[in-house]
Structure formats: C-alpha cells, structure tokens
Amino acid sequence: PKVLKAISVSEGTFMRQGSVTPTFAPKIDEAAGRIDIAISRGGTAPGAAGTGLLAGLVFQAVGPGSSRITVTGTAFTPSGQPLTLQLPAASSVIVK
Numbered sequence: 001p002k003v004l005k006a007i008s009v010s011e012g013t014f015m016r017q018g019s020v021t022p023t024f025a026p027k028i029d030e031a032a033g034r035i036d037i038a039i040s041r042g043g044t045a046p047g048a049a050g051t052g053l054l055a056g057l058v059f060q061a062v063g064p065g066s067s068r069i070t071v072t073g074t075a076f077t078p079s080g081q082p083l084t085l086q087l088p089a090a091s092s093v094i095v096k
Helices: 014-019
Strands: 004-011 025-031 035-038 055-061 066-070 090-094
Touching: 004 025, 004 035, 035 055, 055 090
Parallel strands: none
Antiparallel strands: 004 055, 025 035, 066 090
C-alpha cells in the first residue's frame, strides 16, 4: 500500500461463458493492500472452461519503490471438488 493503491476492479469475461451472468463481488482493503474477489456462476449454470480474464485491476502509484502483486485463489466444481488454478504474479517498480 506504500507503493501502489488499488483504484478499481472490473469483471472479466471468463465466467460469462455460455451467456451466464455470474455474481461478482470485489472488495478493496486499502489499509492491508489487499483485494478480495468472489465470483460464482450459480448452482445450475454449466462450468466455464479454458483460459480467460477473471478480473481487471487498476492501480495508482502512490510512492517510490517496488511492489510484488501476488494472486491466489480457490475454485470448485459444481459438485464441490477443488480445482487447480494457475494465477500469475506481477511486480512493479515506481520511480519518482
């Protein structure tokens, strides 16, 4: 939070496959420098497959330094079985 400030979170297209309207609930915790996002396709919707954008994040530089953006997540099948996610990390260097 001393280097980057989360400004906004927007829904990606991945969970909208098959014309499904998912629930999308982002929460930005500025003090902790954390963003939580809950996405669900609902119990009767078929699963989404392949690769795609889950969410878009916009940050504002607030101070000099480097910052690592770590992405973690948990996903489940409609029957409740856990899925493996491949979520990339990113880093930034802010020079003022």
